Amino acid sequence: MKKIIITAALAAFCAGGVSFAQTPAGAPEGGISAEMLAKISKGYEGDADDRAIRNALAGTPIGTLAMNADNAAMIDTHFSDRVKTKGITDQQSSGRCWLFTGLNVLRAKMIDKYDLPGMEFSQNYLFFYDQLEKANLFLQGVIDTRELPFDDRKVDWLFSNPLSDGGQFTGVSNLITKYGLVPSEAMPETYQANNTSQMATLLKLKLREDGLALRAAYEEGFREIGRRPKKEVERRMEALDAKLQDMKVQQLSEIYRMLALCLGEPVSEFEWTRCDKDNKVLSRKTYTPKSFYEEFIGEDLENNYVMIMNDPCREYGKVYEIDYDRHVYDGHNWLYINLPVERIKEMAIASIKDNTAMYFSCDVGKFYDRKKGVLDLDNFDYESLMGVTFGMDKKERVQTHASGSSHAMTLIAVDVCPETGKPVKWMVENSWGPASGYKGCLIMTDEWFDEYMFRLVVEKKYVPSDVLEMLNQTPVQLPAWDPMFAPEE
Secondary structure (H helix, E strand, O other), X not given: OHHHHHHHHHHHHHHOOOOOOOOOOXXXXXXXXXXXXXXXXXXOOOOHHHHHHHHHHOOOOHHHHHEOHHHOOXXXXXXXXXXXXXXXXXXXXXXXXXXXXXXXHHHHHHXXXXXXXXXXXXXXXXXXXXXXXXXXXXXXXXXXOOOOOOOOHXXXXXXXXXXXXXXXXXXXXXXXXXXXXXXXXXXXXOHHHHEOHHHHHHHHHHHHHHXXXXXXXXXXXXXXXXXXXXXXXXXXXXXXXXXHHHHHHHHHHXXXXXXXXXXXXXXXXXXXXXXXXXXXXXXXXXXXXXXXXXXXXXXXXXXXXXXXXXXXXXXXXXXEEEOOOOOOOOOOOEEEEEOOHHHHHHHHXXXXXXXXXXXXXXXXXXXEEOOOOEEOOXXXXXXXHHOOOOOOOHHHHHHOOOOOOOEEEEEEEEEEOOXXXXXXXXXXXXXEOOOOOEOOEEEEEHHHHXXXXXXXXXXXXXXXXXXXXXXXXXXXXXXXXXXXHOOEO
């Protein structure tokens, strides 16, 4: 009771024009004055409804209280079309969703083609080379920008992002094309592969130090060259460039050691036995990572897939390329076609109906009911709980950094209404273990798909000819720091 009386008295005190914090003389207008605070504070009335909600929020998560009781029933789990898959993977405490997703797309193909009881590719094998290649991408980026001032936007971005365990499909295709594949038994996961944060911290610390050393070596060498006769300058510059490359190789050898200690050294040859679903041995051979990939997958990952995006902030029907957004320096930048969501759905349905899974990414944390494993706009009623509206559309959320792609999963199912021919719901295979979500999968309503789906990677055979023709455009170049293109984790 005392607390209520004191609060009421203070409100009256403010309303009377007496401030308990004076605005400094000469301060710019726009701050919160005592008079403004008196008006603002009326937003909380402190009536019985407000007190009841405040009491509940004092000891209960917002999501629990905002749970929509009218939507508590489990969604129908029937799907009209579903890709044949076996097993659920688990990325654990790592940001490797992009890698797990890409490999899950390929393993579904391999399991179906060879009638396997199940199998899993080694994520650790490709992760090793992913981290090594990203280290080289950073160091070479430092060399490429050596003449720019340290506060240049590109230089600052490089040192802000020397390496991460996140990524996207371009990394999958580049890495597999270059290094091949191995089954999980040939190079299993390690603790550091499953728990990447501490390893990443040390790698980034070392790379930043190495980047500074490269810039310092260039600056010192350049000053020395400037004092030489002109006829010597070209030869000396070539020697300086060679020195920087030698330094980079030595730096990468230290990164390689750190990775080998944490993840194990990549396997170069292994024996693998292929069995059918009845566990009958069909073959036993010795493979290299490249020969294993060529025998069991063999498709051109670099040219057989198209990344489609729904970015309402940019013009549809255009091709975009993101600078420095690749995993391998000598690989390809992230390239995508921007399309309305309805056209993306058409391709997704065609692929699923043909038993082909797809790389899919979205803003997974929005309206996610973890207990049911369902993504539904009706899962939570935040407006009723807070007494305010949340009215931004997809474009506005992206523009204001309120939404963006955060997680990659494997799109495997759609439920198409027989009467309308339109999708009702979708399902993705996740990489958070079999106990997560709905049997290791997530189900999303079509309305949620519209609002929070961002990227899909589709085989070219499911892409209409008019969309494929868009690839002939000169891509619109976007900077690496564009907020829409943070790595998926």
